[in-house]
Amino acid sequence: MGNEKEAFVHIQNLRKRILEHDEKYYKLANPIISDQAYDQLKKELEELELTFDPLGLFPSKQESKDYIKSPDVGDDRLESFSSHRHLNPMLSLDNTYDRNDFFDFDKRLRKIFESSSLPYVVEPKIDGVAISLTFKNGIMTRAVTRGNGIEGDDVTKNLLHIRNIPTDLSSFPLPEILEIRGEIYMSHEEFERINKEREKAGLPLFANPRNLAAGTVKLLDPKEARKRKLEVVLYGLGGCEPSNYFSLQSQFHESLKNWGVPVVEFFQSVSSAEEAWQSITMLDNVRHEYAYPTDGAVIKLNSIEMQKKAGSTSKAPRWAIAYKFESERQSTLLEDIIMQVGRTGTITPVACLRPVQLAGTTVSRASLHNADEIQRKDIRIGDRVIVEKAGEIIPQVIEVEKQYRNQETTSFIFPKFCPTCQSSLVRSEGEAAWRCPSSACPDQTKARLQYFASRNCMDIDHLGEAVVEQLVERNLVCRISDLYKLTTEKILQLDGFAHKSAQNLIHSIVQSKDRELWRLLCGLGIKHVGTAAAKDLSNKFLSLQALTESSRQELIEIDGVGDTMAESIFNFFREEENVLMINELIRLGLKTNYDLSTAKSSYLSGKTFVLTGSLVSHTREKASEIIESLGGKVSASVSSKTSYLVAGPGAGSKLQKAKSIGVEILSEEELLKLINN
Numbered sequence: 184m185g186n187e188k189e190a191f192v193h194i195q196n197l198r199k200r201i202l203e204h205d206e207k208y209y210k211l212a213n214p215i216i217s218d219q220a221y222d223q224l225k226k227e228l229e230e231l232e233l234t235f236d237p238l239g240l241f242p243s244k245q246e247s248k249d250y251i252k253s254p255d256v257g258d259d260r261l262e263s264f265s266s267h268r269h270l271n272p273m274l275s276l277d278n279t280y281d282r283n284d285f286f287d288f289d290k291r292l293r294k295i296f297e298s299s300s301l302p303y304v305v306e307p308k309i310d311g312v313a314i315s316l317t318f319k320n321g322i323m324t325r326a327v328t329r330g331n332g333i334e335g336d337d338v339t340k341n342l343l344h345i346r347n348i349p350t351d352l353s354s355f356p357l358p359e360i361l362e363i364r365g366e367i368y369m370s371h372e373e374f375e376r377i378n379k380e381r382e383k384a385g386l387p388l389f390a391n392p393r394n395l396a397a398g399t400v401k402l403l404d405p406k407e408a409r410k411r412k413l414e415v416v417l418y419g420l421g422g423c424e425p426s427n428y429f430s431l432q433s434q435f436h437e438s439l440k441n442w443g444v445p446v447v448e449f450f451q452s453v454s455s456a457e458e459a460w461q462s463i464t465m466l467d468n469v470r471h472e473y474a475y476p477t478d479g480a481v482i483k484l485n486s487i488e489m490q491k492k493a494g495s496t497s498k499a500p501r502w503a504i505a506y507k508f509e510s511e512r513q514s515t516l517l518e519d520i521i522m523q524v525g526r527t528g529t530i531t532p533v534a535c536l537r538p539v540q541l542a543g544t545t546v547s548r549a550s551l552h553n554a555d556e557i558q559r560k561d562i563r564i565g566d567r568v569i570v571e572k573a574g575e576i577i578p579q580v581i582e583v584e585k586q587y588r589n590q591e592t593t594s595f596i597f598p599k600f601c602p603t604c605q606s607s608l609v610r611s612e613g614e615a616a617w618r619c620p621s622s623a624c625p626d627q628t629k630a631r632l633q634y635f636a637s638r639n640c641m642d643i644d645h646l647g648e649a650v651v652e653q654l655v656e657r658n659l660v661c662r663i664s665d666l667y668k669l670t671t672e673k674i675l676q677l678d679g680f681a682h683k684s685a686q687n688l689i690h691s692i693v694q695s696k697d698r699e700l701w702r703l704l705c706g707l708g709i710k711h712v713g714t715a716a717a718k719d720l721s722n723k724f725l726s727l728q729a730l731t732e733s734s735r736q737e738l739i740e741i742d743g744v745g746d747t748m749a750e751s752i753f754n755f756f757r758e759e760e761n762v763l764m765i766n767e768l769i770r771l772g773l774k775t776n777y778d779l780s781t782a783k784s785s786y787l788s789g790k791t792f793v794l795t796g797s798l799v800s801h802t803r804e805k806a807s808e809i810i811e812s813l814g815g816k817v818s819a820s821v822s823s824k825t826s827y828l829v830a831g832p833g834a835g836s837k838l839q840k841a842k843s844i845g846v847e848i849l850s851e852e853e854l855l856k857l858i859n860n
């Protein structure tokens with residue numbers, strides 16, 4: 184790129200693209216390119232700016248109204264939250280995938296300090312949502328997002344329910360005012376739990392834990408936010424009064440540990456860049472075992488005075504750098520795109536790939552999400568594509584390697600008809616997915632039956648995928664209730680069945696008639712209703728009959744049921760097809776009542792609970808009632824006879840006592856789990 188005019192156009196383009204991606208990443212928590220591709224764009228822009236626009240503006244161009252300012256720190260602020268100014272700016276770090284950049288960083292600093300080697304600390308780079316917690320005399324007063332680096336959104340309300348967030352450092356001496364920086368994240372486990380629930384409820388899956396955590400932090404409904412378990416890990420020092428309270432980053436880290444707040448497991452003090460590099464390599468080997476997603480290492484000058492002396496550019500501190508590890512990605516051939524029909528009729532395009540090794544597994548399929556995604560990325564059959572298995576989760580097609588594209592390929596045309604039943608596909612306004620509208624669609628029937636029989640629903644043995652397939656293809660079963668009309672003779676028509684195995688299957692099906700009500704409710708496959716909601720509904724309505732007659736209002740009033748779910752349940756029981764099926768299930772003798780005798784069981788008998796602090800989902804009275812209904816005892820004070828102390832926010836002396844005599848402590852969430860088991 185020789186001349187300034189060309190460079191200007193190119194720089195403008197890059198800035199525009201980066202701003203668009205920033206918007207998607209920071210505000211909508213829904214990026215459309217990989218981190219690595221994004222970092223590449225930023226790097227390209229930086230290099231051009233350095234040559235052509237070092238002051239961040241083209242002198243001759245900045246008057247023009249379409250001049251685009253160089254993007255600085257991504258801005259996550261939303262109008263719905265109030266802004267709060269950080270005591271010390273909260274900058275993001277310069278980052279690199281290149282080992283040489285790291286050593287250049289060290290060289291620059293050594294020049295400033297005229298030293299042959301410098302002491303650093305090495306920490307993991309956590310791929311979460313940056314947060315700043317303000318403590319006044321040890322009490323947390325505020326949680327604020329990074330925002331634009333100067334001021335961020337006050338999200339205190341959405342974070343207070345986080346189990347491991349420290350609200351009281353309760354240890355002295357302490358600085359008067361202290362900003363602790365850290366990261367909110369969602370564990371892989373929780374991410375998978377939520378996606379499994381969504382899969383069961385027939386909803387589109389979330390792409391990765393980082394975006395889901397970011398979305399949850401900014402949820403406008405704190406009640407909804409509480410349902411997703413977030414965690415926090417703290418590592419950074421923001422503003423502090425008195426400002427010379429800490430002299431070393433390692434000392435600050437020790438203090439965090441002493442205060443008992445969640446800290447990173449990996450923290451090493453080193454005395455040179457070479458040692459830091461060894462430490463970085465070591466981190467890459469162990470980081471996959473951490474509960475939080477990591478994507479690199481952060482290297483900081485250990486001395487806080489030296490940090491101050493090195494200072495910052497407008498975008499990033501000069502005393503720290505992030506070295507990012509390459510994510511697990513591979514290039515491979517996209518051999519075909521096939522359509523999967525889900526049990527609610529949702530059509531999911533799936534990429535069939537030439538098998539590649541990724542993160543220790545062979546990957547041959549990747550979800551393409553929906554028609555828009557294929558169009559946006561212009562994915563074609565026969566393309567070479569980059570596949571990524573980020574954070575050991577669902578493989579994704581990141582981008583097409585267009586430079587290898589065969590000229591004969593053509594744009595992918597999304598089918599207009601269901602691949603199995605040939606119905607015209609439909610798409611409701613505002614939805615990304617196309618659906619097959621026919622409830623008689625064999626693929627949907629198969630998926631519904633498999634779901635009904637699955638372990639989380641009716642748990643019917645011997646009724647696996649292959650059997651379901653045959654039952655549907657031979658027209659032996661068209662709807663769920665048909666299962667209960669099967670006979671040994673009919674099963675014997677299927678491949679691979681002998682008299683004994685046919686009897687076993689029939690026996691399992693008959694046995695399932697007595698399953699608990701929530702299992703049946705879940706198995707019906709009402710959109711948005713997973714196991715948790717099915718249990719809530721069962722506890723509330725006590726019979727299938729009562730649930731079918733419930734009003735929208737009654738449904739919405741249940742904790743855990745939102746507008747969308749209520750609407751979906753209400754509509755489900757008003758579809759003729761479903762009404763017929765349910766009547767048939769009742770006639771065939773399935774249990775459709777909540778069995779109070781087993782509910783008021785005694786599986787908490789002999790256990791004594793003490794409740795302290797404030798609880799969120801129930802009042803203490805209500806919680807006590809539930810515990811007692813399950814045979815447990817609730818007592819007012821902690822003693823050696825106490826089995827569990829349930830501690831909500833604000834728990835004080837009882838918590839201290841329980842800790843000192845070794846009573847098991849439960850969070851509210853853990854209590855709910857125990858109750859719902």
Ligand SMILES: [Zn+2]
Pocket residue numbers: 524601602603604605606619620621624625626
């Ligand atoms: Zn169909």
